[in-house]
Amino acid sequence: MRKSIMFLFSITFSVASLAAQSRNAKTLEIYVIDVEGGNSQLWVSPTGESVLIDSGNGGAAAVRDADRIMAAVHDAGLTQIDHLITTHYHGDHVGGLPELATRIPIKEFIDHGPNVQPTPQIDEVLKRYQELYSEVKHTVAKPGDKIPISGVDWRVMSSATQVLKTTLPGAGAPNPYCADFQRHDSNPVLGAGSTTNPYGHTEDEQSVASHITFGKFRALYLADFDWNQEPELVCPNNRIGTVDLFVVSRHGQPSSNSEALVHAIRPRVIIMNNGLLKGGQPSVMKIIHTSPRLEDLWQIHFANLGGQENTVPGMFIANLEETTIPVTPMPRPPSPVPPELQHNGPAYWIKISAQMDGSFTVTNSRNGFSKTYKVGT
Numbered sequence: 001m002r003k004s005i006m007f008l009f010s011i012t013f014s015v016a017s018l019a020a021q022s023r024n025a026k027t028l029e030i031y032v033i034d035v036e037g038g039n040s041q042l043w044v045s046p047t048g049e050s051v052l053i054d055s056g057n058g059g060a061a062a063v064r065d066a067d068r069i070m071a072a073v074h075d076a077g078l079t080q081i082d083h084l085i086t087t088h089y090h091g092d093h094v095g096g097l098p099e100l101a102t103r104i105p106i107k108e109f110i111d112h113g114p115n116v117q118p119t120p121q122i123d124e125v126l127k128r129y130q131e132l133y134s135e136v137k138h139t140v141a142k143p144g145d146k147i148p149i150s151g152v153d154w155r156v157m158s159s160a161t162q163v164l165k166t167t168l169p170g171a172g173a174p175n176p177y178c179a180d181f182q183r184h185d186s187n188p189v190l191g192a193g194s195t196t197n198p199y200g201h202t203e204d205e206q207s208v209a210s211h212i213t214f215g216k217f218r219a220l221y222l223a224d225f226d227w228n229q230e231p232e233l234v235c236p237n238n239r240i241g242t243v244d245l246f247v248v249s250r251h252g253q254p255s256s257n258s259e260a261l262v263h264a265i266r267p268r269v270i271i272m273n274n275g276l277l278k279g280g281q282p283s284v285m286k287i288i289h290t291s292p293r294l295e296d297l298w299q300i301h302f303a304n305l306g307g308q309e310n311t312v313p314g315m316f317i318a319n320l321e322e323t324t325i326p327v328t329p330m331p332r333p334p335s336p337v338p339p340e341l342q343h344n345g346p347a348y349w350i351k352i353s354a355q356m357d358g359s360f361t362v363t364n365s366r367n368g369f370s371k372t373y374k375v376g377t
Contacts, residue, residue: 027353027360028152028214030245031072034300034319034347035065037251037275038092039223042069043212044076047150051083052106053210053221058095058125065096068347070103080105083147085210086129087223088203089115089122098128109133110147110208112160113140117203141208151214157240158209158225163232164239168211171241178235181260184227204250205229211240215356216375219245220265222256230261242266242293244360244373245352252279252288252303259287266293268373269362271350276301276321282329285310295373298350298362304330315369318348 031042035056043051056065073081084106086094115126139145143164147154157164207223220243222230233240246267249256252274262270270288274280280303288297289310299317303310307329314320348366363370 027355028217029076030219030352030354031076032247032271032273032300032350032352033068033072034349035068035092035096035273036061037273037278037301038065038095039087039251039273040065040069040096041221041247041273042072042076044078045149045152045214048078049082049149049152050076050078050080051085051147051149051154052081053085054087054093054223055084055100056092056096058091058098058121062096062099066099066103068349069096069100072349073104078104080107083108083110083149085141085147085208086111087208088112088206089117089126090203090224091122091125093223094122094129095125097132098125101128101132106132106136108137108139110139110141112206112208115203116201116206147210153213155211155213156208157211157220157233158207158222158229161205161229163209163229167237167239168241171239172237173241174236175234175238175260175264177260177263178231181231181235181258184255204255211243214354216358217245217354217356217360218243219247219354220267221247222249224250225256226250227254227256227258230256230258234261234264238264240265244268244354244358246270248272248274248279248284248288250279251275252281252284252299254281254283257284257287262287262291267291268293268295269352269360270294270297271352271362272297272299272303274299274301274303277304277330277333279303280306280310281332282306282310296362296371298364300350305332315364315367318350318364318366320366321345 026046029044033040038057039054040056041053141156141159143156143158143162145156204224205226207225209222209225212219243265248270252272285306297312301319302317308325308327351363352360354360357375359375361370361372
């Protein structure tokens with residue numbers, strides 16, 4: 001009996017050792033999860049440390065989005081979330097947190113500080129949020145802070161309307177795209193008089209923005225960082241430099257994603273975490289498609305607001321709804337989106353696997369299509 005126990009222990013130890021070796025040899029893995037035009041991204045380092053950026057929608061969608069996040073968590077082999085960054089307190093970024101927290105332990109909560117845009121629905125979510133972070137580590141992020149992840153340089157670029165004033169290594173060149181930058185006086189999505197104006201008075205502008213370096217691989221996610229804020233990071237000199245991967249700001253809406261930013265950072269790949277009827281408008285698609293070094297745009301959904309004229313081939317789109325795709329862009333529907341225009345069926349993520357040499361592979365989980373972006377191309 002003792003020999004049997006020792007034999008089983010030996011097998012278990014060997015399997016665990018092999019798993020650890022496999023984990024140590026793995027890439028930085030990034031899951032961009034379909035939460036229907038909200039945001040949730042799971043980042044897993046080679047040592048198995050995890051960062052979740054945002055937790056999807058609340059309300060009736062909370063269980064759906066928690067299921068989708070947990071599917072990525074299980075695929076990554078995780079039993080806890082080491083760091084949760086809540087970029088800002090809008091329902092499509094933090095609404096799903098109370099439900100998600102019932103599914104998996106979260107060891108650290110990171111945010112920008114107090115909410116500047118209270119509503120009854122968000123107040124209830126944040127009440128639970130405060131209960132959760134009171135029991136573990138809670139960090140209010142400031143520009144320049146680093147999130148401690150072994151082998152990864154995770155740097156906060158912006159938080160609570162303040163941006164990083166220093167220049168990242170290798171950056172700092174003059175930005176020629178600043179000359180034509182025009183400030184938005186009203187929100188180009190919602191129009192003049194919208195509640196997102198005046199500038200700086202909403203949760204969007206409070207976003208916790210991140211720059212991530214893994215060896216020679218560089219990625220950027222600014223959350224819902226506003227168009228009018230973007231020059232603070234890249235004008236007159238580009239303090240970010242170039243990146244390999246850019247997860248598009250504000251789901252691909254024209255209230256962010258200026259040419260001054262997108263063309264200056266010169267991403268090789270852009271991921272758009274859009275919804276069926278959120279993001280991908282023609283003006284944004286034009287900026288994305290003309291970005292100087294862009295090789296591919298990948299989308300979580302087909303962008304009806306951009307129409308067939310502005311889309312990418314279906315192999316680059318994670319979720320294809322069984323609807324008639326318009327050739328020309330659709331007008332933005334009234335809010336909330338009518339139920340028949342929402343997607344609640346099977347959901348697929350886009351996964352990025354990055355190597356320290358700067359190469360990376362992007363995979364569409366719907367069809368298994370992968371493309372590898374080699375070093376120096």
